[in-house]
Amino acid sequence: MAEAAAEAAAEAATKAAAEAGSEANDRVPVVLAQPCHAGLLAGWADGEVEPLDALDALGIRVVPEFVTADEEAALVECLEAGRFTSVGGRELQNLGGVPPVLDEGPGMVVEPLPEWLGDVVAALNAAGLYSGEAAVPNHCLANRYPPGTGIAPHCDGPRFAPLVADISLGADAVMVFSEVASREIVAEVELPARSLLVFARDAYHKHKHAIASSPTYEGSPTRYSLTLRRVKRVAEAGAAREILYTDEGLRAARAAKFAHLRLISEKE
Numbered sequence: 001m002a003e004a005a006a007e008a009a010a011e012a013a014t015k016a017a018a019e020a021g022s023e024a025n026d027r028v029p030v031v032l033a034q035p036c037h038a039g040l041l042a043g044w045a046d047g048e049v050e051p052l053d054a055l056d057a058l059g060i061r062v063v064p065e066f067v068t069a070d071e072e073a074a075l076v077e078c079l080e081a082g083r084f085t086s087v088g089g090r091e092l093q094n095l096g097g098v099p100p101v102l103d104e105g106p107g108m109v110v111e112p113l114p115e116w117l118g119d120v121v122a123a124l125n126a127a128g129l130y131s132g133e134a135a136v137p138n139h140c141l142a143n144r145y146p147p148g149t150g151i152a153p154h155c156d157g158p159r160f161a162p163l164v165a166d167i168s169l170g171a172d173a174v175m176v177f178s179e180v181a182s183r184e185i186v187a188e189v190e191l192p193a194r195s196l197l198v199f200a201r202d203a204y205h206k207h208k209h210a211i212a213s214s215p216t217y218e219g220s221p222t223r224y225s226l227t228l229r230r231v232k233r234v235a236e237a238g239a240a241r242e243i244l245y246t247d248e249g250l251r252a253a254r255a256a257k258f259a260h261l262r263l264i265s266e267k268e
């Protein structure tokens, strides 16, 4: 696709996503029960607890049944009320803003995370995942994988604080971690529907992760994931106004959005 056409498509998608956002925002919070998870991950992100196993030592842990089946259904319903943008087969919604691609510029113009997601963040916090404000997620990339799609090996990179909370909904998947330097596969981690995957430390910095293509048989379930992270560079309130209300700001924001879409569609 020619660059101009791609840019126009990205722009249309941005507009559609902005319009769709307000629909999804109206949804009430999905309240999570899971009292057993309180404190479960305290100190984990900083490597302050004894690892459970070799995976955990690398900075990878899966918490099965982080949400119940009812909560899963409610979360999927909230996602389906928003509008997904198709990027390289998989479909996504940027919630909380569009992460900046470039090192310069004012950073992400922060939009509040949708209300329906509020208790999910609270539950992660209650589990003790975040040791300080600098790690609390301000962004959620929601992925939807139509049959036959996945995500190629990639690192989430320096735009985010190195701590990912990834909730699987609707279907199981396997995440493959491979060492950046050697490309050696070090782990194939099962992500059952309703589980929470957290990864940090070496798993974040020294490994790529990938999701194999989803199955294509008739009636195969659709998988969704909520990937919650902290975007490190955010625009000051004044800068945000400049971006949103001046022609130059809007042009820069569009270019950044396009670069972001290109980045996430060209993983490896």
Ligand SMILES: O=C(O)CCC(=O)C(=O)O
Binding pocket: 141, 143, 151, 156, 166, 209, 211, 224, 225, 227
């Ligand atoms: O779908 C997933 O579980 C992983 C998504 C992912 O790696 C990403 O959005 O960066």
Ligand SMILES: [Fe+2]
Binding pocket: 154, 155, 156, 209
């Ligand atoms: Fe990722």
